[in-house]
Amino acid sequence: MNAILEATGVTMQFGGLTALNDVSFGLSEGEIIGLIGPNGAGKTTLFNCLTGLYAPTAGQVGLRGTTLPVDPARVTQQGVARTFQNIRLFPSMTAEENVLVGRHVRMKQNPLSSLLHGPGFRRSEADAAEHTAKLLAFVGLTKFSDELARNLPYGDQRRLEIARALATEPSVLLLDEPTAGMNAQETEATRQLIFAIRDLGISVVVIEHDTKFIFTLCDRVLVLVQGELLVEGTPDEVRGDPRVVEAYLGAPPDEVDAQIHAAEETR
């Protein structure tokens, strides 16, 4: 299999705590992978290793066969972008300005041209503005272009983070709990958005606890438990695995369904 992003034997220790133990997986071109697991299993830590925020204690991360540096800015430049579980927008900048920041890694003006506001600079600024407007439309936030990021509802802040990540023109996008704080309808819109992102040729890894969302979105699901990859498979394989039910899923959703049917009968 031809992996675009590949983690090989990634281990991450913090003092005596092993947050990740020998994790290996490959992300294929155009694939959507779901990463699930109990709280504290190491999901976000894995994202931090994949994006050069952490230097793994052992193992490595490669993009198209080249080892990625431990330097988030250079990792972004090479085509891996992400969003954060605890939203990290620039709260006092507008939605448009937040996206422009993402665009910055693809702008090539030298300092002199920027200072002098030469024609090349103006063209590149105009391109960036146009690209930003397109991305805000793509994620459905055009109406909030001039609104400060901190004034956006939680769910829309998540969409804005996705737009900022897309502005870096990634080939791999890592999403950390993209539907946290969204209701069913908004979650469905996000699912469609991620399919649209995949259709642009971008491969995606998603961390999310909404299992209905994960199982209807992903081609493949990885289950991380106490820092180790416990199970890997298609949504159907993972959903039916008793180890996953015990460590992560708990009671099957059928029980909630039963409550709804009970409610319908009393109507």
Added chain:
Amino acid sequence: MTGSSTFLEVRDLTVAYGAIQAVRDVSFTVEEGQIVSLIGSNGAGKTTTLRTISGLLRPVSGEVLLGGVPIHKLPAHEILGRGVAHSPEGRRLFARMTVEENLRLGAYTRKDEAGIVSDLDRIFDLFPVLGERRRNKAGLFSGGEQQMLAIGRSLMSRPKLLMLDEPSMGLSPIMTQKIFSTVRDLQQQGTTVLLVEQNALSALALSDRAYVIDLGRTTLSGTGRELLADPRVQEAYLGEGVAS
């Protein structure tokens, strides 16, 4: 617990951020001993409503009555002193303080050390990971673990009214089930609960009463069961496939 007297009443509440009205004429009541949910889409005004009840925001107009007494002009710490605790959206922990220090801050209006210690134990029973690492700094915990800590902290004041803003956010399905069953236990011990939750399905299944807030207004209300079976709610908030 008679379960029949109004504990919290929000009457024609309007709250604005500058020129933007986030909440418009919202009214609802919470009876003593009930679990009441507010559901609605992003930006509907649910979080703003909770922040106004706990005194973090001032309404433009309208009233918040606790046991019949207006509280919407009181400072937040006095509202907490009257038994209203708030577990906020986005956790808002003190990252450089330990788990135990964060929890003890939740109890800062209390003087009964023995009771505080027994409540700490109760929270460590509920969330073993917090007990195992009680002297670690909160900022070192994963997102979901921080959510557990935020909920634990709100319980430490032994509130009469517990307001939980998106308690399931960042939590695994198994942990979410645990939180919801804890909410039910708290209710049985006499706590009144006001819940804002995107996981509308679980919230409604748990609630005695629920209100749908849309664009800053209350548009629908009913018992949890009624709303679960209401096609308008199913379509908008429970997702396709549920209604079939």
